[in-house]
Amino acid sequence: xxxxxxxxxxxxxxxxxxxxxxxxxxxxxxxxxxxxxxxxxxxxxxxxxxxxxxxxxxxxxxxxxxxxxxxxxxxxxxxxxxxxxxxxxxxxxxxxxxxxxxxxxxxxxxxxxxxxxxxxxxxxxxxxxxxxxxxx
Numbered sequence: 427x428x429x430x431x432x433x434x435x436x437x438x439x440x441x442x443x444x445x446x447x448x449x450x451x452x453x454x455x456x457x458x459x460x461x462x463x464x465x466x467x468x469x470x471x472x473x474x475x476x477x478x479x480x481x482x483x484x485x486x487x488x489x490x491x492x493x494x495x496x497x498x499x500x501x502x503x504x505x506x507x508x509x510x511x512x513x514x515x516x517x518x519x520x521x522x523x524x525x526x527x528x529x530x531x532x533x534x535x536x537x538x539x540x541x542x543x544x545x546x547x548x549x550x551x552x553x554x555x556x557x558x559x560x561x562x
Contacts, residue, residue, distance in 0.1 A: 429517060430454075432505040435541030439562045442475045449473070453507070463509045466533025467549035470558075479546065479560045488557050489524055495559050496543045505541075508534035520545075529555065 433453055437446050452462035465473045482488050492498070500521035508514040509532035513523070520536060527534040527547055536545040544560040 429505055429515060432517075432537060432539060432541050433507070436505075436507075436535075436537045436544070439541050440474055440478055440544060440560055445473060459514070460509070463507060463514065463533060466507075466509065466535065466546065470533070470546060470548055470556075474546070474560070478562055479558050482557045482559060488528070489521075492524070492545050492557075492559050493520070496538070496545070496561065498538060498543060503539050505537045505539070506534065507537065508532075510534065531555070 434450070437449050437453070441449050449462055452458045462473075482491050493500070498504075498520050501519040503517050504520050504523050506513050506516050506518065506523050506527070508527060510527065510530065513526045513534070516523070518526075520538075523536045524545065527536070529550075530547075531550040533549055534547050538544070542562040546558040546560065548556040548558075
């Protein structure tokens with residue numbers, strides 16, 4: 427699947443209906459894409475349909491928890507939406523994507539190729555960073 431298809435499926439699977447058109451517009455415009463990725467920091471509960479998102483429990487190994495719960499392999503190709511330009515828009519293996527975003531401090535999404543599973547990391551403000559998984 428190409429990036430646009432994965433992105434479109436992600437929007438359909440994980441965003442509330444009233445957010446989809448705006449998200450599609452922002453994500454498809456390279457100059458406005460940052461407005462969407464910035465919302466992953468503080469407004470993820472307004473951007474994402476939280477019925478399908480669950481917080482990773484404290485005290486667990488985030489990587490192992492995400493892999494197990496999402497039933498995803500290290501080398502499974504995933505699409506990244508991120509505040510970080512060096513990784514945003516890339517399609518890379520789950521383990522590599524996780525390593526590149528984990529603990530960096532700003533919002534990022536790792537979305538599997540069928541866009542029915544995701545890992546979300548939000549901005550680090552104080553204490554432990556918020557990390558989530560999503561399944562459809």
